[in-house]
Amino acid sequence: MRLKKSLGQHFLKDRNIIRKIVDSGNITFEDRVIEIGPGGGALTEEILKRNPKELIVIEIDKDWVEHLREKFGDRIKIVNADATKFDFSSFDGKFKYFGNLPYNVSTAILRNLLDHKDSVEKGIFMVQKEVANRLSARKGKEYGYLPALLSLFFDIKKLFDVSPRAFTPPPKVMSTVFMMTPKEFDIEEKELIEFESFLKRAFSQRRKKLKSNLKLKNYPEEISEYMERRAEKLPPEKLLELFYTVRDFQLHQ
Template sequence: MSRLKKSLGQHFLRDKNVVKRIVDAGKLSPEDRVLEIGPGGGALTEEIVSRNLKEFIAVEIDPEWVSFLTEKFGDKVKIINADATDFDFSSLGGKFVYFGNLPYNVSTAILRNLLTHRKTLKKGIFMVQKEVADRLTAKKGKEYGYFPALLSLFFDIKKLFNVPPKAFIPPPKVMSTVIEVTPKEFEIEEKEIKEFESFLKRAFSQRRKKLKKNLGLKELPEELKEFKDKRAEEIPPEELLRIFRLLR
């Protein structure tokens, strides 16, 4: 078995009750196709396999774990050796219920990649650092930033439950949270998403400054005058998109 790799941010679940609770949250049916990100030692994988699904694919970056999982599960799971931060999930075709104990150091990068491939997502059940979950579900204030503002236009994200450090080997120094990610009926072109993302990064660049200052403007146009004294962290995502489009 491969050894844990700190460089990959690996902490593996050992609590079978937590594993079952995570998979149960997916509300799987026999017709579902499942994609697991970063299966590692296969704790979630084993539980998902037991659900007798239409198809099960796992994406794992570490070739040692790929060999271990292939030997353990055989043809019950299709293992792809790839980096989930830039993998083309759309190449697999169709929609999946996603699962993943996302490594702490790349969880936001993986979610950003899933935004690009959001049409493949029926629903996602992910475990992330509690601090990340707090940010992703924030609607205003200090936890709310450019990434939650971007993601929340396309996904409903809600916290399901917390997972204590003792549920892992080795125990991390932080609490984890399981979140549910569900796509919204909202669509804009990829080019505009990238431009809007750049706009958001500028808007949130110096959090204590007003929006117009961060955008390099002396004043906002008349039709945006209600935002003239506001900071980005006080403005909902939909309104930030409206501001972006009017200024563009």
């Protein structure tokens, strides 16, 4: 099978790394598992060794779908779909998620998972190291709107780095495996959309203060000190608090 650059395909070949990734999920025979982007099935094969109750794989490439069918038969359920848009809530219950996520769409996949967060028991993912650093940041230059959003709903913990030598073909960058674990936090869908828009504006021009990015002329006196700061200086919880304060203030103007 030929790899496709357009899909950002780099496949793991290092068996020790593959085992280490699957070990991180602590799979039992009672677990239901979803793997995103299985490709040739190296991670799939290791997951099956743990005898999960169910294994569903989401693969966008039709050529690899056929390969997976030939290799695993009815031992897995294969869904030919785009994981950046797929409705993971179409499967009832909670799942442990795994995936060596394509570099070019990794953040889009994670953002989509947020919309189906109730299906996530745990996520073990590998992404470009730079992306993992951003996702786990809570302030500073690497911190942005998506880390601020995701970290309210998930604990994000970096586990270990992976050398380019572990892949075929070798990427030009290091990779990092991280774990996502859901938090006891939720907001209504309408508020989530509004808060995400708030965050995108807050981080739109990183060198500018919040009051400039948010284009606010009037705001409560009690948040004036925060409006004079840049978004990258404030943790997600404070940004959420500011969102509610500004929204409520504007509603009563």
